[in-house]
Amino acid sequence: MQTTTLFNKGHRWLIFGRDPSKPERIIDTNQYMIISQNQSILLDPGGVELFAPMLAAVLKHVPIENITHLFASHQDPDIISSLGLWDQVLPNAKLYCPWLWEGFVRHFGMNNIEFMPIRDTGDVVHIGNIDLHLIPAHYLHSSGNFHVYDPVAKILFSGDVGASLEPAGAPFEVGDFSEHIDKMQLFHQRWMPSNNAKQDWIRRVRKLDIEIMAPQHGRIFTGENVDKFLDWFEALEVGIAVQ
Amino acid sequence: MDTHAQQTVAAAQIASELHQAQQVAKQLAISSKNARAIVLRAGSKAAGLAVIANFYDELANKTIFLAQAINLTALNISNHSVIEWRNSNALENLEKAFLLSEPDSHRDGITHFIDKLELHKRDLDHHFNRLMNELYNKLDEIQQHMRAIDVIAVTSKLEAVQTGDFRGHLVEMAEGIQMMANKIKEHVSHSISLLDQAR
Numbered sequence: 398m399q400t401t402t403l404f405n406k407g408h409r410w411l412i413f414g415r416d417p418s419k420p421e422r423i424i425d426t427n428q429y430m431i432i433s434q435n436q437s438i439l440l441d442p443g444g445v446e447l448f449a450p451m452l453a454a455v456l457k458h459v460p461i462e463n464i465t466h467l468f469a470s471h472q473d474p475d476i477i478s479s480l481g482l483w484d485q486v487l488p489n490a491k492l493y494c495p496w497l498w499e500g501f502v503r504h505f506g507m508n509n510i511e512f513m514p515i516r517d518t519g520d521v522v523h524i525g526n527i528d529l530h531l532i533p534a535h536y537l538h539s540s541g542n543f544h545v546y547d548p549v550a551k552i553l554f555s556g557d558v559g560a561s562l563e564p565a566g567a568p569f570e571v572g573d574f575s576e577h578i579d580k581m582q583l584f585h586q587r588w589m590p591s592n593n594a595k596q597d598w599i600r601r602v603r604k605l606d607i608e609i610m611a612p613q614h615g616r617i618f619t620g621e622n623v624d625k626f627l628d629w630f631e632a633l634e635v636g637i638a639v640q
Numbered sequence: 641m642d643t644h645a646q647q648t649v650a651a652a653q654i655a656s657e658l659h660q661a662q663q664v665a666k667q668l669a670i671s672s673k674n675a676r677a678i679v680l681r682a683g684s685k686a687a688g689l690a691v692i693a694n695f696y697d698e699l700a701n702k703t704i705f706l707a708q709a710i711n712l713t714a715l716n717i718s719n720h721s722v723i724e725w726r727n728s729n730a731l732e733n734l735e736k737a738f739l740l741s742e743p744d745s746h747r748d749g750i751t752h753f754i755d756k757l758e759l760h761k762r763d764l765d766h767h768f769n770r771l772m773n774e775l776y777n778k779l780d781e782i783q784q785h786m787r788a789i790d791v792i793a794v795t796s797k798l799e800a801v802q803t804g805d806f807r808g809h810l811v812e813m814a815e816g817i818q819m820m821a822n823k824i825k826e827h828v829s830h831s832i833s834l835l836d837q838a839r
Contacts, residue, residue: 448733449733449737450737450740452741453737453740453742453745453747456737456741456745456746456749457741457742457745460746460749461746461753481730482729482730482733485753486750506726
Protein backbone atom coordinates (compact mmCIF):
# COMPACT_ATOMS: atom_id res chain seq x y z
CA MET A 398 0.00 0.00 0.00
CA GLN A 399 1.50 3.33 -1.03
CA THR A 400 1.16 6.31 1.28
CA THR A 401 1.52 10.00 0.45
CA THR A 402 1.23 12.97 2.78
CA LEU A 403 -1.16 15.63 1.44
CA PHE A 404 -0.89 18.09 4.30
CA ASN A 405 1.29 18.35 7.37
CA LYS A 406 0.97 21.60 9.29
CA GLY A 407 -0.29 21.00 12.80
CA HIS A 408 -2.38 18.09 11.64
CA ARG A 409 -1.83 15.56 8.87
CA TRP A 410 -3.70 14.25 5.85
CA LEU A 411 -2.48 10.97 4.38
CA ILE A 412 -3.66 9.14 1.30
CA PHE A 413 -3.32 5.34 0.98
CA GLY A 414 -3.75 3.52 -2.28
CA ARG A 415 -2.27 1.78 -5.31
CA ASP A 416 -1.98 -1.41 -3.28
CA PRO A 417 0.11 -3.90 -5.32
CA SER A 418 -1.43 -6.88 -3.46
CA LYS A 419 -4.98 -5.88 -4.42
CA PRO A 420 -6.88 -8.67 -6.25
CA GLU A 421 -6.99 -7.78 -9.93
CA ARG A 422 -10.72 -7.52 -10.53
CA ILE A 423 -11.67 -5.21 -7.68
CA ILE A 424 -11.71 -1.47 -8.23
CA ASP A 425 -8.72 0.49 -6.94
CA THR A 426 -9.58 2.87 -4.10
CA ASN A 427 -7.99 5.71 -2.17
CA GLN A 428 -8.28 5.70 1.60
CA TYR A 429 -7.52 8.80 3.65
CA MET A 430 -6.50 9.36 7.24
CA ILE A 431 -6.51 12.67 9.10
CA ILE A 432 -4.43 12.77 12.26
CA SER A 433 -4.76 15.50 14.86
CA GLN A 434 -3.16 15.17 18.29
CA ASN A 435 -3.98 11.69 19.61
CA GLN A 436 -7.05 11.19 17.46
CA SER A 437 -7.47 10.19 13.86
CA ILE A 438 -10.20 9.46 11.37
CA LEU A 439 -10.19 7.08 8.41
CA LEU A 440 -12.22 8.34 5.46
CA ASP A 441 -13.84 5.55 3.44
CA PRO A 442 -11.61 2.84 4.98
CA GLY A 443 -12.25 0.49 2.08
CA GLY A 444 -13.33 -3.01 1.25
CA VAL A 445 -12.75 -6.19 3.17
CA GLU A 446 -9.98 -7.25 0.74
CA LEU A 447 -7.95 -4.19 1.67
CA PHE A 448 -8.23 -4.44 5.43
CA ALA A 449 -4.87 -6.12 6.18
CA PRO A 450 -2.68 -3.86 4.00
CA MET A 451 -4.62 -0.81 5.23
CA LEU A 452 -4.16 -1.70 8.89
CA ALA A 453 -0.44 -2.35 8.32
CA ALA A 454 -0.16 1.00 6.51
CA VAL A 455 -1.95 3.10 9.14
CA LEU A 456 0.06 1.58 11.98
CA LYS A 457 3.18 3.13 10.48
CA HIS A 458 1.72 6.48 11.51
CA VAL A 459 -0.42 5.97 14.62
CA PRO A 460 -0.92 3.38 17.35
CA ILE A 461 -4.18 1.48 16.97
CA GLU A 462 -5.87 3.16 19.96
CA ASN A 463 -5.46 6.52 18.20
CA ILE A 464 -7.76 5.48 15.38
CA THR A 465 -10.82 6.92 17.02
CA HIS A 466 -13.19 7.69 14.15
CA LEU A 467 -14.30 6.23 10.86
CA PHE A 468 -16.22 8.00 8.12
CA ALA A 469 -18.21 6.31 5.37
CA SER A 470 -19.35 8.65 2.61
CA HIS A 471 -22.02 6.12 1.67
CA GLN A 472 -22.85 2.41 1.89
CA ASP A 473 -20.98 0.81 -1.00
CA PRO A 474 -18.76 -2.26 -0.37
CA ASP A 475 -15.60 -0.57 -1.69
CA ILE A 476 -16.20 2.15 0.91
CA ILE A 477 -16.96 0.23 4.09
CA SER A 478 -17.23 -3.56 3.68
CA SER A 479 -14.16 -3.84 5.95
CA LEU A 480 -16.33 -2.55 8.82
CA GLY A 481 -16.73 -6.00 10.42
CA LEU A 482 -12.95 -6.29 10.73
CA TRP A 483 -12.35 -2.75 11.98
CA ASP A 484 -15.07 -3.48 14.51
CA GLN A 485 -12.84 -6.19 16.04
CA VAL A 486 -9.85 -3.90 16.54
CA LEU A 487 -11.46 -0.51 17.19
CA PRO A 488 -14.03 -1.36 19.85
CA ASN A 489 -14.31 2.25 21.03
CA ALA A 490 -14.39 4.01 17.68
CA LYS A 491 -17.26 5.99 16.19
CA LEU A 492 -18.51 5.59 12.65
CA TYR A 493 -19.91 8.70 10.97
CA CYS A 494 -22.17 7.64 8.15
CA PRO A 495 -25.34 8.99 6.46
CA TRP A 496 -28.29 8.13 8.74
CA LEU A 497 -29.98 6.63 5.71
CA TRP A 498 -27.58 3.69 5.60
CA GLU A 499 -27.44 2.56 9.23
CA GLY A 500 -29.55 -0.55 8.73
CA PHE A 501 -27.58 -1.40 5.61
CA VAL A 502 -23.96 -0.96 6.74
CA ARG A 503 -24.70 -2.97 9.89
CA HIS A 504 -24.89 -5.96 7.54
CA PHE A 505 -21.09 -5.70 7.26
CA GLY A 506 -20.91 -6.53 10.99
CA MET A 507 -20.83 -3.90 13.71
CA ASN A 508 -21.06 -4.98 17.35
CA ASN A 509 -18.66 -2.59 19.04
CA ILE A 510 -18.21 0.56 16.99
CA GLU A 511 -20.73 3.31 17.72
CA PHE A 512 -22.86 4.43 14.77
CA MET A 513 -23.05 8.23 14.49
CA PRO A 514 -25.80 9.09 12.00
CA ILE A 515 -25.13 12.17 9.86
CA ARG A 516 -28.32 14.15 9.30
CA ASP A 517 -29.16 15.14 5.72
CA THR A 518 -28.05 18.77 6.18
CA GLY A 519 -24.53 17.76 7.28
CA ASP A 520 -22.55 18.13 10.46
CA VAL A 521 -19.19 19.05 12.00
CA VAL A 522 -16.87 16.44 13.54
CA HIS A 523 -14.12 17.33 15.99
CA ILE A 524 -10.91 15.34 15.65
CA GLY A 525 -8.09 16.36 18.01
CA ASN A 526 -8.01 20.13 17.61
CA ILE A 527 -9.60 20.41 14.18
CA ASP A 528 -13.14 20.61 12.85
CA LEU A 529 -14.15 18.65 9.80
CA HIS A 530 -17.26 19.69 7.90
CA LEU A 531 -19.46 16.95 6.52
CA ILE A 532 -20.84 18.38 3.30
CA PRO A 533 -24.03 16.94 1.76
CA ALA A 534 -23.46 15.28 -1.61
CA HIS A 535 -26.71 13.35 -1.91
CA TYR A 536 -27.25 11.47 -5.16
CA LEU A 537 -23.57 11.84 -6.03
CA HIS A 538 -23.83 9.00 -6.54
CA SER A 539 -25.55 7.45 -3.52
CA SER A 540 -28.91 8.75 -2.27
CA GLY A 541 -27.39 9.42 1.17
CA ASN A 542 -23.88 10.77 0.58
CA PHE A 543 -21.40 13.15 2.24
CA HIS A 544 -18.01 14.67 1.53
CA VAL A 545 -15.50 15.97 4.08
CA TYR A 546 -14.07 19.49 4.04
CA ASP A 547 -11.15 20.63 6.14
CA PRO A 548 -11.09 24.45 6.14
CA VAL A 549 -7.57 24.64 7.61
CA ALA A 550 -5.89 22.25 5.16
CA LYS A 551 -8.31 23.41 2.43
CA ILE A 552 -8.85 19.84 1.33
CA LEU A 553 -12.17 18.46 0.13
CA PHE A 554 -12.54 14.69 0.26
CA SER A 555 -15.00 14.30 -2.60
CA GLY A 556 -15.92 10.60 -2.52
CA ASP A 557 -16.90 9.42 -5.99
CA VAL A 558 -16.96 12.95 -7.43
CA GLY A 559 -13.75 13.42 -9.39
CA ALA A 560 -13.14 9.69 -9.52
CA SER A 561 -11.34 8.17 -12.46
CA LEU A 562 -10.86 4.60 -13.58
CA GLU A 563 -7.38 3.79 -14.72
CA PRO A 564 -4.78 1.04 -14.55
CA ALA A 565 -2.91 0.21 -11.35
CA GLY A 566 0.17 2.27 -10.75
CA ALA A 567 -1.31 5.55 -12.02
CA PRO A 568 0.10 8.70 -10.38
CA PHE A 569 -1.65 10.16 -7.34
CA GLU A 570 -2.11 13.63 -8.88
CA VAL A 571 -3.80 14.93 -12.03
CA GLY A 572 -1.30 16.65 -14.31
CA ASP A 573 -2.85 17.90 -17.54
CA PHE A 574 -6.59 18.24 -16.86
CA SER A 575 -7.70 17.87 -20.49
CA GLU A 576 -5.82 14.59 -20.80
CA HIS A 577 -7.52 13.34 -17.64
CA ILE A 578 -11.10 13.87 -18.89
CA ASP A 579 -11.27 10.58 -20.78
CA LYS A 580 -10.50 8.66 -17.60
CA MET A 581 -13.44 10.11 -15.69
CA GLN A 582 -16.14 11.11 -18.18
CA LEU A 583 -18.06 7.83 -18.41
CA PHE A 584 -17.73 7.24 -14.68
CA HIS A 585 -19.50 10.53 -13.91
CA GLN A 586 -22.09 10.23 -16.67
CA ARG A 587 -23.08 6.68 -15.72
CA TRP A 588 -22.65 6.59 -11.93
CA MET A 589 -24.09 10.03 -11.16
CA PRO A 590 -27.87 9.95 -11.52
CA SER A 591 -29.04 13.56 -11.12
CA ASN A 592 -28.18 16.81 -12.91
CA ASN A 593 -30.06 18.78 -10.23
CA ALA A 594 -28.07 17.15 -7.45
CA LYS A 595 -24.85 17.83 -9.34
CA GLN A 596 -25.63 21.57 -9.77
CA ASP A 597 -26.64 21.87 -6.12
CA TRP A 598 -23.32 20.31 -5.04
CA ILE A 599 -21.31 22.58 -7.39
CA ARG A 600 -23.01 25.70 -5.99
CA ARG A 601 -22.17 24.59 -2.46
CA VAL A 602 -18.60 23.56 -3.20
CA ARG A 603 -17.76 26.74 -5.14
CA LYS A 604 -18.21 28.66 -1.89
CA LEU A 605 -15.41 26.63 -0.24
CA ASP A 606 -11.75 27.53 -0.37
CA ILE A 607 -10.25 24.36 -1.84
CA GLU A 608 -6.60 23.68 -2.66
CA ILE A 609 -6.92 19.92 -2.99
CA MET A 610 -9.91 17.90 -4.11
CA ALA A 611 -9.36 14.28 -3.15
CA PRO A 612 -11.63 11.59 -4.64
CA GLN A 613 -12.00 7.97 -3.53
CA HIS A 614 -10.79 6.56 -6.87
CA GLY A 615 -8.05 7.79 -9.16
CA ARG A 616 -6.03 11.00 -8.85
CA ILE A 617 -6.34 14.08 -6.69
CA PHE A 618 -6.90 17.57 -8.12
CA THR A 619 -4.71 20.44 -6.98
CA GLY A 620 -4.60 24.20 -7.59
CA GLU A 621 -6.36 25.35 -10.75
CA ASN A 622 -7.35 21.78 -11.67
CA VAL A 623 -10.00 22.00 -8.91
CA ASP A 624 -11.80 24.85 -10.71
CA LYS A 625 -11.28 23.16 -14.06
CA PHE A 626 -12.97 20.08 -12.69
CA LEU A 627 -15.92 22.07 -11.33
CA ASP A 628 -16.38 23.83 -14.70
CA TRP A 629 -16.17 20.55 -16.58
CA PHE A 630 -18.55 18.77 -14.21
CA GLU A 631 -21.04 21.67 -14.34
CA ALA A 632 -21.36 21.28 -18.10
CA LEU A 633 -21.51 17.49 -18.07
CA GLU A 634 -24.82 15.71 -18.66
CA VAL A 635 -25.17 12.87 -16.14
CA GLY A 636 -27.64 10.01 -15.67
CA ILE A 637 -27.13 8.81 -19.24
CA ALA A 638 -28.52 5.31 -18.75
CA VAL A 639 -32.04 6.76 -18.93
CA GLN A 640 -32.67 8.24 -22.38
CA MET B 641 -14.42 -25.06 0.68
CA ASP B 642 -13.25 -23.58 3.99
CA THR B 643 -14.03 -25.78 7.06
CA HIS B 644 -16.34 -23.18 8.54
CA ALA B 645 -18.18 -22.82 5.28
CA GLN B 646 -18.55 -26.63 5.11
CA GLN B 647 -19.90 -26.79 8.65
CA THR B 648 -22.34 -23.95 8.04
CA VAL B 649 -23.62 -25.59 4.89
CA ALA B 650 -23.75 -29.08 6.50
CA ALA B 651 -25.78 -27.77 9.45
CA ALA B 652 -28.23 -26.10 7.07
CA GLN B 653 -28.50 -29.32 5.02
CA ILE B 654 -29.12 -31.34 8.19
CA ALA B 655 -31.90 -28.95 9.18
CA SER B 656 -33.45 -29.56 5.78
CA GLU B 657 -33.05 -33.37 6.03
CA LEU B 658 -34.65 -33.35 9.46
CA HIS B 659 -37.48 -31.16 8.26
CA GLN B 660 -38.28 -33.88 5.71
CA ALA B 661 -37.91 -36.57 8.38
CA GLN B 662 -40.33 -34.61 10.53
CA GLN B 663 -42.93 -34.61 7.74
CA VAL B 664 -42.60 -38.40 7.46
CA ALA B 665 -42.88 -38.72 11.24
CA LYS B 666 -46.15 -36.77 11.09
CA GLN B 667 -47.49 -39.28 8.54
CA LEU B 668 -46.27 -42.02 10.84
CA ALA B 669 -48.27 -40.53 13.70
CA ILE B 670 -51.40 -40.48 11.52
CA SER B 671 -50.81 -44.11 10.47
CA SER B 672 -50.46 -45.18 14.08
CA LYS B 673 -53.82 -43.56 14.86
CA ASN B 674 -55.36 -45.42 11.92
CA ALA B 675 -53.85 -48.65 13.23
CA ARG B 676 -55.46 -47.98 16.60
CA ALA B 677 -58.86 -47.46 14.92
CA ILE B 678 -58.60 -50.76 13.02
CA VAL B 679 -57.52 -52.56 16.18
CA LEU B 680 -60.62 -51.20 17.97
CA ARG B 681 -62.84 -52.39 15.15
CA ALA B 682 -61.20 -55.82 15.19
CA GLY B 683 -62.15 -56.16 18.87
CA SER B 684 -60.81 -58.96 21.08
CA LYS B 685 -59.02 -60.72 18.17
CA ALA B 686 -56.61 -57.79 17.93
CA ALA B 687 -56.10 -57.14 21.63
CA GLY B 688 -52.36 -57.82 21.29
CA LEU B 689 -52.11 -55.15 18.60
CA ALA B 690 -53.63 -52.41 20.78
CA VAL B 691 -50.42 -52.06 22.80
CA ILE B 692 -48.37 -52.07 19.63
CA ALA B 693 -50.48 -49.30 18.04
CA ASN B 694 -50.01 -47.13 21.14
CA PHE B 695 -46.32 -47.78 20.97
CA TYR B 696 -46.18 -46.61 17.32
CA ASP B 697 -47.96 -43.46 18.26
CA GLU B 698 -45.62 -42.75 21.12
CA LEU B 699 -42.50 -43.31 19.01
CA ALA B 700 -43.84 -41.19 16.15
CA ASN B 701 -44.56 -38.30 18.52
CA LYS B 702 -41.14 -38.62 20.12
CA THR B 703 -39.58 -38.55 16.67
CA ILE B 704 -41.47 -35.39 15.74
CA PHE B 705 -40.30 -33.76 18.95
CA LEU B 706 -36.70 -34.88 18.40
CA ALA B 707 -36.69 -33.70 14.79
CA GLN B 708 -37.81 -30.25 16.01
CA ALA B 709 -35.04 -30.22 18.61
CA ILE B 710 -32.47 -31.27 16.00
CA ASN B 711 -33.65 -28.49 13.72
CA LEU B 712 -32.97 -26.01 16.51
CA THR B 713 -29.54 -27.50 17.26
CA ALA B 714 -28.66 -27.48 13.55
CA LEU B 715 -29.72 -23.83 13.35
CA ASN B 716 -27.55 -23.07 16.41
CA ILE B 717 -24.61 -24.83 14.75
CA SER B 718 -25.18 -22.89 11.55
CA ASN B 719 -25.22 -19.55 13.42
CA HIS B 720 -22.25 -20.61 15.49
CA SER B 721 -20.27 -21.57 12.39
CA VAL B 722 -20.88 -18.11 10.95
CA ILE B 723 -19.52 -16.51 14.15
CA GLU B 724 -16.48 -18.83 14.03
CA TRP B 725 -16.04 -18.08 10.36
CA ARG B 726 -16.06 -14.34 11.04
CA ASN B 727 -13.72 -14.72 13.98
CA SER B 728 -11.22 -16.77 12.01
CA ASN B 729 -11.48 -14.33 9.09
CA ALA B 730 -10.62 -11.46 11.45
CA LEU B 731 -7.77 -13.47 12.94
CA GLU B 732 -6.40 -14.31 9.50
CA ASN B 733 -6.53 -10.65 8.46
CA LEU B 734 -4.84 -9.46 11.63
CA GLU B 735 -2.05 -12.01 11.21
CA LYS B 736 -1.65 -10.86 7.62
CA ALA B 737 -1.56 -7.20 8.75
CA PHE B 738 1.06 -8.08 11.34
CA LEU B 739 3.25 -9.72 8.69
CA LEU B 740 2.79 -6.77 6.32
CA SER B 741 3.56 -4.13 8.92
CA GLU B 742 7.06 -2.92 9.54
CA PRO B 743 8.84 -3.75 12.81
CA ASP B 744 9.27 -0.06 13.68
CA SER B 745 5.53 0.65 13.22
CA HIS B 746 2.91 0.44 15.96
CA ARG B 747 2.26 -3.21 15.12
CA ASP B 748 2.36 -4.34 18.75
CA GLY B 749 -1.16 -2.97 18.96
CA ILE B 750 -2.28 -5.81 16.70
CA THR B 751 -0.93 -8.64 18.88
CA HIS B 752 -3.33 -7.81 21.72
CA PHE B 753 -6.28 -8.34 19.35
CA ILE B 754 -4.73 -11.50 17.87
CA ASP B 755 -4.49 -12.97 21.40
CA LYS B 756 -8.06 -11.95 22.15
CA LEU B 757 -9.40 -13.52 18.96
CA GLU B 758 -7.41 -16.72 19.55
CA LEU B 759 -8.93 -17.02 23.01
CA HIS B 760 -12.36 -16.41 21.56
CA LYS B 761 -11.64 -19.07 18.91
CA ARG B 762 -10.87 -21.64 21.62
CA ASP B 763 -14.15 -20.84 23.40
CA LEU B 764 -16.04 -21.08 20.15
CA ASP B 765 -14.38 -24.41 19.26
CA HIS B 766 -15.33 -25.81 22.66
CA HIS B 767 -18.92 -24.68 22.33
CA PHE B 768 -19.05 -25.95 18.76
CA ASN B 769 -17.93 -29.45 19.80
CA ARG B 770 -20.59 -29.47 22.47
CA LEU B 771 -23.28 -28.60 19.93
CA MET B 772 -22.00 -31.23 17.50
CA ASN B 773 -22.11 -33.94 20.20
CA GLU B 774 -25.61 -32.86 21.11
CA LEU B 775 -26.60 -33.21 17.46
CA TYR B 776 -25.00 -36.66 17.15
CA ASN B 777 -26.80 -37.87 20.25
CA LYS B 778 -30.16 -36.65 19.06
CA LEU B 779 -29.68 -38.18 15.63
CA ASP B 780 -28.66 -41.43 17.29
CA GLU B 781 -31.79 -41.36 19.43
CA ILE B 782 -34.00 -41.04 16.34
CA GLN B 783 -32.16 -43.97 14.74
CA GLN B 784 -32.93 -46.07 17.84
CA HIS B 785 -36.62 -45.14 17.62
CA MET B 786 -36.70 -46.17 14.00
CA ARG B 787 -35.03 -49.49 14.76
CA ALA B 788 -37.65 -50.09 17.47
CA ILE B 789 -40.45 -49.27 15.01
CA ASP B 790 -38.94 -51.74 12.57
CA VAL B 791 -38.98 -54.52 15.15
CA ILE B 792 -42.54 -53.69 16.21
CA ALA B 793 -43.70 -53.72 12.60
CA VAL B 794 -42.46 -57.30 12.22
CA THR B 795 -44.21 -58.32 15.45
CA SER B 796 -47.44 -56.62 14.41
CA LYS B 797 -47.43 -58.49 11.08
CA LEU B 798 -47.26 -61.75 13.04
CA GLU B 799 -50.03 -60.62 15.42
CA ALA B 800 -52.20 -59.59 12.46
CA VAL B 801 -52.57 -63.25 11.44
CA GLN B 802 -55.04 -63.69 14.32
CA THR B 803 -57.32 -60.83 13.30
CA GLY B 804 -59.22 -62.61 10.54
CA ASP B 805 -60.82 -60.12 8.12
CA PHE B 806 -58.61 -57.30 9.32
CA ARG B 807 -55.38 -59.11 8.59
CA GLY B 808 -54.87 -57.60 5.12
CA HIS B 809 -55.38 -54.03 6.40
CA LEU B 810 -53.09 -54.48 9.35
CA VAL B 811 -50.28 -56.10 7.37
CA GLU B 812 -50.48 -53.34 4.77
CA MET B 813 -50.37 -50.73 7.53
CA ALA B 814 -47.40 -52.38 9.24
CA GLU B 815 -45.55 -52.37 5.93
CA GLY B 816 -46.40 -48.73 5.40
CA ILE B 817 -45.11 -47.87 8.86
CA GLN B 818 -41.93 -49.84 8.18
CA MET B 819 -41.40 -47.94 4.92
CA MET B 820 -41.82 -44.57 6.67
CA ALA B 821 -39.40 -45.60 9.39
CA ASN B 822 -36.89 -46.53 6.69
CA LYS B 823 -37.32 -43.15 5.03
CA ILE B 824 -36.63 -41.39 8.34
CA LYS B 825 -33.59 -43.63 8.86
CA GLU B 826 -32.28 -42.59 5.43
CA HIS B 827 -32.63 -38.90 6.28
CA VAL B 828 -30.90 -39.41 9.60
CA SER B 829 -28.08 -41.52 8.08
CA HIS B 830 -27.54 -38.85 5.44
CA SER B 831 -27.44 -36.20 8.19
CA ILE B 832 -24.83 -38.19 10.11
CA SER B 833 -22.65 -38.59 7.03
CA LEU B 834 -22.94 -34.83 6.31
CA LEU B 835 -21.89 -34.19 9.88
CA ASP B 836 -18.92 -36.58 9.58
CA GLN B 837 -17.74 -34.91 6.38
CA ALA B 838 -17.91 -31.44 7.91
CA ARG B 839 -15.96 -32.33 11.07
